[in-house]
Structures are given as C-alpha cells and as structure tokens.
Amino acid sequence: MKRFLMLVATSTLLLGLVTALAGCGTEERPAPVDDGVSADATVEMRGQMFQPSTVTVSAGETVSWVNEDPVVHNVVGDGFNSASMGSGDSFSHTFEEPGTYDYSCTIHPGMNGTVVVD
Numbered sequence: 001m002k003r004f005l006m007l008v009a010t011s012t013l014l015l016g017l018v019t020a021l022a023g024c025g026t027e028e029r030p031a032p033v034d035d036g037v038s039a040d041a042t043v044e045m046r047g048q049m050f051q052p053s054t055v056t057v058s059a060g061e062t063v064s065w066v067n068e069d070p071v072v073h074n075v076v077g078d079g080f081n082s083a084s085m086g087s088g089d090s091f092s093h094t095f096e097e098p099g100t101y102d103y104s105c106t107i108h109p110g111m112n113g114t115v116v117v118d
C-alpha cells in the first residue's frame with residue numbers, strides 16, 4: 001500500500017511538472033530580431049504602415065525599423081535606406097544631425113513616416 005501511494009505521489013508530481021513545462025511553452029514569444037544595434041526608438045512596419053509614423057530622437061540616437069508584416073518593405077529617406085526587408089528583418093540608422101527626415105517604403109505608395117531629430 002505504501003508503495004502504491006508513493007507511485008501515485010510520483011505520478012502526480014510528474015504530471016504537474018509536465019503541465020507546468022507545457023504551460024511555459026505556449027506563453028513563449030518569438031525572440032525579437034536583434035541586428036546588434038541598440039535602438040533609441042523602434043518603428044514597426046505593420047499593416048503596410050509605419051507605426052508610429054513619427055518618432056522623435058535626439059541627435060546621435062538610433063532608430064530601428066522592424067518588419068512585422070508578411071510582405072517585403074523598405075525604408076528610403078534622405079541619407080538612409082535599407083535593403084528590401086522580409087518579414088522579421090530589421091534595419092537601423094543613427095541620426096547625427098538635427099532635422100526632420102521624411103521617409104517612405106518605395107514598394108507601397110502612401111507608406112510614409114517621419115523621424116524628427118532634435
């Protein structure tokens with residue numbers, strides 16, 4: 001009898017452990033894309049829009065764009081442009097000079113954004 005109880009206790013413990021591990025797994029999110037640059041502002045490309053469409057950083061700071069869409073985008077502005085960015089790709093640019101930088105995705109007309117550097 002004692003042995004049986006031990007077996008039940010062990011099984012319950014194992015089941016709990018497995019359930020806990022499975023629970024962890026479902027809450028795991030894919031790791032963010034890291035291109036090695038620590039960004040001061042991040043713009044998501046989502047729903048064929050830049051979100052947020054305007055970001056403000058200080059001179060010398062870095063803006064990072066991440067493509068969260070299933071389609072290819074790019075970032076083309078005055079003095080900076082990315083290659084074609086597939087889903088999950090990221091691109092960063094450091095803005096040294098104060099000013100207002102309009103940019104767009106040349107693949108999708110109307111997909112525009114602005115970086116304000118103060």
Ligand SMILES: [Cu+2]
Nearest residue numbers: 073105107108
């Ligand atoms: Cu685009």
